[in-house]
Amino acid sequence: MSSKLLVLLLIFSLNLRGCLVLASDPDPLQDFCIPNPLFGSIKTAHLSILPCKNSDEATTNDFVFSGLKSAGNFTDTGLATIPVNPTVFPGLNTLGMSFVRADLKVDGINPPHFHPRATEIAYVVQGRIYAGFVDSGNRVFARVIEQGEVMVFPRGLVHFLMNVGKTPATIFGSLNSQNPGNQKIPSAVFGSGINEELLQKAFGLSLKQIGTMKRRFNPKT
Amino acid sequence: MSSKLLVLLLIFSLNLRGCLVLASDPDPLQDFCIPNPLFGSIKTAHLSILPCKNSDEATTNDFVFSGLKSAGNFTDTGLATIPVNPTVFPGLNTLGMSFVRADLKVDGINPPHFHPRATEIAYVVQGRIYAGFVDSGNRVFARVIEQGEVMVFPRGLVHFLMNVGKTPATIFGSLNSQNPGNQKIPSAVFGSGINEELLQKAFGLSLKQIGTMKRRFNPKT
Amino acid sequence: MSSKLLVLLLIFSLNLRGCLVLASDPDPLQDFCIPNPLFGSIKTAHLSILPCKNSDEATTNDFVFSGLKSAGNFTDTGLATIPVNPTVFPGLNTLGMSFVRADLKVDGINPPHFHPRATEIAYVVQGRIYAGFVDSGNRVFARVIEQGEVMVFPRGLVHFLMNVGKTPATIFGSLNSQNPGNQKIPSAVFGSGINEELLQKAFGLSLKQIGTMKRRFNPKT
Amino acid sequence: MSSKLLVLLLIFSLNLRGCLVLASDPDPLQDFCIPNPLFGSIKTAHLSILPCKNSDEATTNDFVFSGLKSAGNFTDTGLATIPVNPTVFPGLNTLGMSFVRADLKVDGINPPHFHPRATEIAYVVQGRIYAGFVDSGNRVFARVIEQGEVMVFPRGLVHFLMNVGKTPATIFGSLNSQNPGNQKIPSAVFGSGINEELLQKAFGLSLKQIGTMKRRFNPKT
Amino acid sequence: MSSKLLVLLLIFSLNLRGCLVLASDPDPLQDFCIPNPLFGSIKTAHLSILPCKNSDEATTNDFVFSGLKSAGNFTDTGLATIPVNPTVFPGLNTLGMSFVRADLKVDGINPPHFHPRATEIAYVVQGRIYAGFVDSGNRVFARVIEQGEVMVFPRGLVHFLMNVGKTPATIFGSLNSQNPGNQKIPSAVFGSGINEELLQKAFGLSLKQIGTMKRRFNPKT
Amino acid sequence: MSSKLLVLLLIFSLNLRGCLVLASDPDPLQDFCIPNPLFGSIKTAHLSILPCKNSDEATTNDFVFSGLKSAGNFTDTGLATIPVNPTVFPGLNTLGMSFVRADLKVDGINPPHFHPRATEIAYVVQGRIYAGFVDSGNRVFARVIEQGEVMVFPRGLVHFLMNVGKTPATIFGSLNSQNPGNQKIPSAVFGSGINEELLQKAFGLSLKQIGTMKRRFNPKT
Incomplete structure (x- = not known):
C-alpha cells in the first residue's frame, strides 16, 4: 500500500x-x-x-549570474546566444526582467525574430552591427550601431542584427519580461509544419521552393 | 501509519x-x-x-471550443447562456479572455447584471435586441441593435438585453478577463439573503414585497 | 480674425x-x-x-486632505458620504488610491452598491454596523462590525451597510483606484430610465410597482 | 502678429x-x-x-458599431478584413478591447501574421477554415474549424487562416487590446526594406529570389 | 519505507x-x-x-479583522505598529490592499522608511503628528497633520512621522499592495551588514561612528 | 488683444x-x-x-542612443552616472524600460540608494565591484562581481556598489520602468530638510552630528 x-x-x-x-x-x-x-x-x-524556496534559504549567489563571460555555441548563420531567464538564473523569478548575450561572427546574422512579451534594449559590448526593426506599418528602422551604443526594439516587433564590422561583435540585451519568448521567423514559418498550400499563397513561392525551405528549417521533415 | x-x-x-x-x-x-x-x-x-500541464502535452484541440453550436438551457426569462472560461475551455487559461453565447427567445430578457472584472463586446449573430448599460452617473445608454452590429459594455457597469424582434436572437460576447464574474442584480440583491430591513429601506418596498422578491429569487428560503 | x-x-x-x-x-x-x-x-x-503641474510647484498641502473632519450631508436613508478623489484632493492623482468618509445616522443605511474599479477596506471609526457583500455565486457575507474593526469588500462586488448601534456610526473607507466609480443599485436600476417592460420581467414586479420605484429614484421622471 | x-x-x-x-x-x-x-x-x-469629450456629450451611438454588416475589400489572397479600434469606433477607447471581421473567399488565406499586443479569440460566423498558430518552440497547432467553433490565438504568436470549405467564410475576432497591432510576416519581412544580404542569409534564398519577393510585397521598390 | x-x-x-x-x-x-x-x-x-481554500468554505469572519482595537508593542522610539496583510487577515489575499495601525507615544517617532511596492494613505485617528516624505529630487514635503486629516505617501518614497502633540497619536494607514514591504532606513543601512568602508564613504562618518551605529541597529554584531 | x-x-x-x-x-x-x-x-x-509626434516623423535615430561611449562627470565618492530615460532618449517613451552607465574610480562607491519603480539588472562591463542589496528583513546580499557577471537588484530595495579592483570599473544597468526614480539614502535623509529632532531620534545621533551631516549633503543649508 x-x-x-x-x-x-x-x-x-x-x-x-x-x-x-x-x-x-x-x-x-x-x-x-x-x-x-x-x-x-x-x-x-x-x-x-x-x-519559491523560503527566503531564509536565499543566498547572494542566487542573485548573481556568471555564465555570460564567453560566447555560446554558434549556429550556421554565425550567431551564438545565451538567453538568461529564471530557469538558469533563479534570482530573476517574479522580477519582470531577463537578458541575453548574443555574439556574431564576422558577417554573421541574427535572423528576423520577435519577442511576444517584451521590449528589448540592446547594448553593443563590441563590434559594428547593422540592427533594426519593422513597425506595424511595414516601415523598417535600421542602421549601423557601434560599441557603447544602445538600440531599443519595441515590444513584439520583428527585429534583426548583422555583423558588418571586421571583428566579432557582442551584444548585451535586456528585456522587460522574465520569459519574453522568441519567434524566429524563418523556422516559425517554414520549419513548423504550416500547411504548404497556405505558405505558397502567402509568399508567392512554388511548391518546390516551399519544400526546399521546409527541409532547411526543419531537417526532420 | x-x-x-x-x-x-x-x-x-x-x-x-x-x-x-x-x-x-x-x-x-x-x-x-x-x-x-x-x-x-x-x-x-x-x-x-x-x-498547467507540460507544454509538450498540449494539443490543437486544447485551443478550439466546439460547445457553442446550439443554444444552452433557457431560464424563466427566456435566456440561455453558455459562459466559456478555462474550466470548460482549457486553452484560455492565462490569456486574459473569455466568451459567452447568449440566446434570447422572442420577448426574452437578460436581466440587469454586470461583470466585476471585464469589459464585454457583444456581437449580434442574429435577431433584434434592445441593449444597454448604465454609467456611474445613473445615465442609461440603450437602443436596438441588429444582426452584425456590436455594442460595448464598459468594465463593471450594469447592462441588460431584451429580444424585441420577431425571431429568436443570438449574441456572441467576448470579455477581457479569463474569469469576468457575473452579478445578476435581481438574485444578488433579493436572492442572496441580505438583511430585509436594509432592503426595505434601500428600495422603499414593504416587508411583504421584499418577502415576495426573496421567494422569487431564492426559492429555498 | x-x-x-x-x-x-x-x-x-x-x-x-x-x-x-x-x-x-x-x-x-x-x-x-x-x-x-x-x-x-x-x-x-x-x-x-x-x-500635472510642474513638480517644482507642488507644495506639502497638495498631499494633505483636511475635508473629512466632520460628516457630509445626509440623504433620506441616513447616509452621508464624502468621496475623496483627485478632483478634490490633487495629491492622489496617478497614485492608485482614493478614500471616503461615510456617516450613518442611527438606523441609517448605505444601500447595496459596488465600485466597478476597486477593492474597498472599511475601517470603523465609531459605531456598530451591519456590513456585508455578495459574491458571484449569490452568497452573502455579512455581520456586525464595531469600532476598530476592518472589513474588506472585494473589487466589483455588491456591498452594503446599516447602522445597528444606538449612536451615529462613521466609516473610513480606502480603495485601490483613484477613481473607483460607484453604482448604487436602486438608482442605477430603477432611476436611470431602463425600459420598463425589461424591469418588469427582470424583477417580477407589476408595471405600477416599477412606476413607483422609478418616481422614487428619479423624481424628474 | x-x-x-x-x-x-x-x-x-x-x-x-x-x-x-x-x-x-x-x-x-x-x-x-x-x-x-x-x-x-x-x-x-x-x-x-x-x-475624451465630456461624458455628458457621450451618446448611445458612441457605443454601437454598425460597420460589420458586410465584408470589406478583398486582397489578392482572397481576404477582406475590417479591423475595428477606437479610430473608427470611439466607444472602445480605454476599455482594453477591439475586434475585427475577416472574410475569406473560397481558397482564400490570411497569411501568417501576429498581433504584438493581444490575444485573439476567433469565432467562425460561417464556413470551414483551416486555422492555427505556432508557439515559441516552433510547434504548429492547426486544424479545420467550422461555423460556431472558436479558436484562441495566444498573445504575440504567429497565426494564419485558409478557407478550405466550398463557400465563403467569415470570422468575428476579438482582441484584448484597443490597439493590438498587426505584423504580416510576408510584407513585414520582404516588403519593408530589410537589408537584402541579411534576408538571403536568414532564409537561404538567392539574391534574385529575394528581389522577386521584395517586388511582390513592396511594388514601389 | x-x-x-x-x-x-x-x-x-x-x-x-x-x-x-x-x-x-x-x-x-x-x-x-x-x-x-x-x-x-x-x-x-x-x-x-x-x-486558497474552496470558496464554499469561506466564512464572513474571513473578511473581518478585529486585531486593531488596541495598540501593538512599543519600540524604543515610541512606535507601535500592527501591519495587517494576508498572513494575519486571510480575506486580503489577491485583493491588492493591506493596512496598518501605528501608535506613537508623546514625542515618539516612526523613523524614515519606505514601502517598495505601495502608495500609503495615512488617516489620523487621533493626535497631532509631524508627517512627511522626500521625493526623488531630495525635496521634503512635511507638516503637522491632525485628527481627521489624511496624508498620502507616494509609492516607494521615504516617509516619516513624529508625535508633536501632547497626547498619544494613532494612524490608520492603508496601502495598495497586499504585501507592500518595508525598508526602515536606519536598520536597513546600518543594521544589515553592509561593508563598513562603503558606509564610511557614503555618509562621511568615521569608522568608529559607523561601529556605534551598527551596534545600535544590530545588537547581535 | x-x-x-x-x-x-x-x-x-x-x-x-x-x-x-x-x-x-x-x-x-x-x-x-x-x-x-x-x-x-x-x-x-x-x-x-x-x-508623441506623428509616427511618420519617427526616424531610426530616435531609437539609438550614442551618449554612453565615455563616462559622465565624477562625484566626490568617485562615481559617474549617465541615467538614460525618455528625456534624453526619446525612443524609450512608453516602452517600459530605461538604462544607465555607471563608472567607479578605484575605491569609488555608489552609496546606498533605491529605485522606487523598477528592478535593475547590472552587467559588469569592466572591473571588480563589491555589489549588493538589502531585503525587507534587513538581510544583506552582497559579494564581489567581475567583468561579464550580472547582478539583479529587486524592485524598490536599497542597493550599493564599491570598486574593489585595481582599475576603473564600468556597469551597464537596465531597469524595467521608463522612469525608475532614484532615492540616494544619504542625501534623501540628511540633505532634504527632514526635522532634526526626528533624525536625532531615528539614528541615535547628536544634534551636532546631524548638523554635520546636513551640511555635507545639503551645502546650501
Missing part, C-alpha cells in the same frame, strides 16, 4: 514540474522569490513564474 | 483542487498554459488561473 | 476640461503628479488621470 | 493630432472615454488612447 | 510553506481567495499570494 | 511642459511613441510618458 502512495506522490510531483505555471509579469509581490530546486528543471518553451 | 499518510495526502490533494488559485489577469508569462486535468474540476464561482 | 482665434482657443481649452482623460490605474510613472488647476474642475462621473 | 499666432496654434493642434498618445491598456480609469472629434483622425499605425 | 515517504511528504509540505509565492498585485482573478490554512504560516519577509 | 492671446497661449504651453504627465508603465498601446520636441525639456524629477 505504501508503494501505491509512493506512486501517487511521484505522479503528483512529476506533474508539478510542468505546472505551477501561473501568474503574470507585473509588479513583484515580495522582495524576491528564488525557485525551489525541488520542482526540477522547467522546459524553456513553458517557463513561467515558479514556486 | 501509512494510512495516516494516505489521509494526509488526500487532504492535501483535495485542498489543491480548490486552490492554487493565484495570480491575476494581465500579460501571460508563457505562450499558453493548459490546465492540468489532475487538479480536477474547479467550481465556477472560484475559477482562476490553474496549474 | 484674432477673435476667431480666441474662440478657437476657448473651444480648445473648454474641451480639454473634459478630456486628457487617459491612462490607467497601475504603477505611477513619476513620484507624483499634481493636476494643473489650469484645466479646471472635472465632472465626477468622468474623473480620470489629469495633466 | 495674430497670423503668427494662428500659425503657432495650427502647429500646436496639428501636432496634437499625432500625439496625446500616452498610457497603456490595463484597467480603465473611468466608466468610458469617448475621443474628442476635435483631435481629428489618428493614423492607424500610431493609434492610442485618445483624449 | 513509509517513514521515507513521510520524510518526503514533510520536506514537500515544508517547502510549500515558503513557496507558492507567485503572481503579482494587479486585478484579482476571482471574487476572493482565502488562503488554505493547510499551508501554515508564512514568514513576513516572504509573504505573497497564497493558495 | 492678440497680445493677451499670446500670453494665454504661452501660459498654456508653459504649463503643458510640466504636464501631460499621465499614464503608467505597463504594456505599450502602440508600436512606439516618440515625444514631440514641441513640448520642450521635462525636469528629471517629474519625467513621465510624454505626448
Whole structure:
C-alpha cells in the first residue's frame, strides 16, 4: 500500500514540474522569490513564474549570474546566444526582467525574430552591427550601431542584427519580461509544419521552393 | 501509519483542487498554459488561473471550443447562456479572455447584471435586441441593435438585453478577463439573503414585497 | 480674425476640461503628479488621470486632505458620504488610491452598491454596523462590525451597510483606484430610465410597482 | 502678429493630432472615454488612447458599431478584413478591447501574421477554415474549424487562416487590446526594406529570389 | 519505507510553506481567495499570494479583522505598529490592499522608511503628528497633520512621522499592495551588514561612528 | 488683444511642459511613441510618458542612443552616472524600460540608494565591484562581481556598489520602468530638510552630528 502512495506522490510531483505555471509579469509581490530546486528543471518553451524556496534559504549567489563571460555555441548563420531567464538564473523569478548575450561572427546574422512579451534594449559590448526593426506599418528602422551604443526594439516587433564590422561583435540585451519568448521567423514559418498550400499563397513561392525551405528549417521533415 | 499518510495526502490533494488559485489577469508569462486535468474540476464561482500541464502535452484541440453550436438551457426569462472560461475551455487559461453565447427567445430578457472584472463586446449573430448599460452617473445608454452590429459594455457597469424582434436572437460576447464574474442584480440583491430591513429601506418596498422578491429569487428560503 | 482665434482657443481649452482623460490605474510613472488647476474642475462621473503641474510647484498641502473632519450631508436613508478623489484632493492623482468618509445616522443605511474599479477596506471609526457583500455565486457575507474593526469588500462586488448601534456610526473607507466609480443599485436600476417592460420581467414586479420605484429614484421622471 | 499666432496654434493642434498618445491598456480609469472629434483622425499605425469629450456629450451611438454588416475589400489572397479600434469606433477607447471581421473567399488565406499586443479569440460566423498558430518552440497547432467553433490565438504568436470549405467564410475576432497591432510576416519581412544580404542569409534564398519577393510585397521598390 | 515517504511528504509540505509565492498585485482573478490554512504560516519577509481554500468554505469572519482595537508593542522610539496583510487577515489575499495601525507615544517617532511596492494613505485617528516624505529630487514635503486629516505617501518614497502633540497619536494607514514591504532606513543601512568602508564613504562618518551605529541597529554584531 | 492671446497661449504651453504627465508603465498601446520636441525639456524629477509626434516623423535615430561611449562627470565618492530615460532618449517613451552607465574610480562607491519603480539588472562591463542589496528583513546580499557577471537588484530595495579592483570599473544597468526614480539614502535623509529632532531620534545621533551631516549633503543649508 505504501508503494501505491509512493506512486501517487511521484505522479503528483512529476506533474508539478510542468505546472505551477501561473501568474503574470507585473509588479513583484515580495522582495524576491528564488525557485525551489525541488520542482526540477522547467522546459524553456513553458517557463513561467515558479514556486519559491523560503527566503531564509536565499543566498547572494542566487542573485548573481556568471555564465555570460564567453560566447555560446554558434549556429550556421554565425550567431551564438545565451538567453538568461529564471530557469538558469533563479534570482530573476517574479522580477519582470531577463537578458541575453548574443555574439556574431564576422558577417554573421541574427535572423528576423520577435519577442511576444517584451521590449528589448540592446547594448553593443563590441563590434559594428547593422540592427533594426519593422513597425506595424511595414516601415523598417535600421542602421549601423557601434560599441557603447544602445538600440531599443519595441515590444513584439520583428527585429534583426548583422555583423558588418571586421571583428566579432557582442551584444548585451535586456528585456522587460522574465520569459519574453522568441519567434524566429524563418523556422516559425517554414520549419513548423504550416500547411504548404497556405505558405505558397502567402509568399508567392512554388511548391518546390516551399519544400526546399521546409527541409532547411526543419531537417526532420 | 501509512494510512495516516494516505489521509494526509488526500487532504492535501483535495485542498489543491480548490486552490492554487493565484495570480491575476494581465500579460501571460508563457505562450499558453493548459490546465492540468489532475487538479480536477474547479467550481465556477472560484475559477482562476490553474496549474498547467507540460507544454509538450498540449494539443490543437486544447485551443478550439466546439460547445457553442446550439443554444444552452433557457431560464424563466427566456435566456440561455453558455459562459466559456478555462474550466470548460482549457486553452484560455492565462490569456486574459473569455466568451459567452447568449440566446434570447422572442420577448426574452437578460436581466440587469454586470461583470466585476471585464469589459464585454457583444456581437449580434442574429435577431433584434434592445441593449444597454448604465454609467456611474445613473445615465442609461440603450437602443436596438441588429444582426452584425456590436455594442460595448464598459468594465463593471450594469447592462441588460431584451429580444424585441420577431425571431429568436443570438449574441456572441467576448470579455477581457479569463474569469469576468457575473452579478445578476435581481438574485444578488433579493436572492442572496441580505438583511430585509436594509432592503426595505434601500428600495422603499414593504416587508411583504421584499418577502415576495426573496421567494422569487431564492426559492429555498 | 484674432477673435476667431480666441474662440478657437476657448473651444480648445473648454474641451480639454473634459478630456486628457487617459491612462490607467497601475504603477505611477513619476513620484507624483499634481493636476494643473489650469484645466479646471472635472465632472465626477468622468474623473480620470489629469495633466500635472510642474513638480517644482507642488507644495506639502497638495498631499494633505483636511475635508473629512466632520460628516457630509445626509440623504433620506441616513447616509452621508464624502468621496475623496483627485478632483478634490490633487495629491492622489496617478497614485492608485482614493478614500471616503461615510456617516450613518442611527438606523441609517448605505444601500447595496459596488465600485466597478476597486477593492474597498472599511475601517470603523465609531459605531456598530451591519456590513456585508455578495459574491458571484449569490452568497452573502455579512455581520456586525464595531469600532476598530476592518472589513474588506472585494473589487466589483455588491456591498452594503446599516447602522445597528444606538449612536451615529462613521466609516473610513480606502480603495485601490483613484477613481473607483460607484453604482448604487436602486438608482442605477430603477432611476436611470431602463425600459420598463425589461424591469418588469427582470424583477417580477407589476408595471405600477416599477412606476413607483422609478418616481422614487428619479423624481424628474 | 495674430497670423503668427494662428500659425503657432495650427502647429500646436496639428501636432496634437499625432500625439496625446500616452498610457497603456490595463484597467480603465473611468466608466468610458469617448475621443474628442476635435483631435481629428489618428493614423492607424500610431493609434492610442485618445483624449475624451465630456461624458455628458457621450451618446448611445458612441457605443454601437454598425460597420460589420458586410465584408470589406478583398486582397489578392482572397481576404477582406475590417479591423475595428477606437479610430473608427470611439466607444472602445480605454476599455482594453477591439475586434475585427475577416472574410475569406473560397481558397482564400490570411497569411501568417501576429498581433504584438493581444490575444485573439476567433469565432467562425460561417464556413470551414483551416486555422492555427505556432508557439515559441516552433510547434504548429492547426486544424479545420467550422461555423460556431472558436479558436484562441495566444498573445504575440504567429497565426494564419485558409478557407478550405466550398463557400465563403467569415470570422468575428476579438482582441484584448484597443490597439493590438498587426505584423504580416510576408510584407513585414520582404516588403519593408530589410537589408537584402541579411534576408538571403536568414532564409537561404538567392539574391534574385529575394528581389522577386521584395517586388511582390513592396511594388514601389 | 513509509517513514521515507513521510520524510518526503514533510520536506514537500515544508517547502510549500515558503513557496507558492507567485503572481503579482494587479486585478484579482476571482471574487476572493482565502488562503488554505493547510499551508501554515508564512514568514513576513516572504509573504505573497497564497493558495486558497474552496470558496464554499469561506466564512464572513474571513473578511473581518478585529486585531486593531488596541495598540501593538512599543519600540524604543515610541512606535507601535500592527501591519495587517494576508498572513494575519486571510480575506486580503489577491485583493491588492493591506493596512496598518501605528501608535506613537508623546514625542515618539516612526523613523524614515519606505514601502517598495505601495502608495500609503495615512488617516489620523487621533493626535497631532509631524508627517512627511522626500521625493526623488531630495525635496521634503512635511507638516503637522491632525485628527481627521489624511496624508498620502507616494509609492516607494521615504516617509516619516513624529508625535508633536501632547497626547498619544494613532494612524490608520492603508496601502495598495497586499504585501507592500518595508525598508526602515536606519536598520536597513546600518543594521544589515553592509561593508563598513562603503558606509564610511557614503555618509562621511568615521569608522568608529559607523561601529556605534551598527551596534545600535544590530545588537547581535 | 492678440497680445493677451499670446500670453494665454504661452501660459498654456508653459504649463503643458510640466504636464501631460499621465499614464503608467505597463504594456505599450502602440508600436512606439516618440515625444514631440514641441513640448520642450521635462525636469528629471517629474519625467513621465510624454505626448508623441506623428509616427511618420519617427526616424531610426530616435531609437539609438550614442551618449554612453565615455563616462559622465565624477562625484566626490568617485562615481559617474549617465541615467538614460525618455528625456534624453526619446525612443524609450512608453516602452517600459530605461538604462544607465555607471563608472567607479578605484575605491569609488555608489552609496546606498533605491529605485522606487523598477528592478535593475547590472552587467559588469569592466572591473571588480563589491555589489549588493538589502531585503525587507534587513538581510544583506552582497559579494564581489567581475567583468561579464550580472547582478539583479529587486524592485524598490536599497542597493550599493564599491570598486574593489585595481582599475576603473564600468556597469551597464537596465531597469524595467521608463522612469525608475532614484532615492540616494544619504542625501534623501540628511540633505532634504527632514526635522532634526526626528533624525536625532531615528539614528541615535547628536544634534551636532546631524548638523554635520546636513551640511555635507545639503551645502546650501
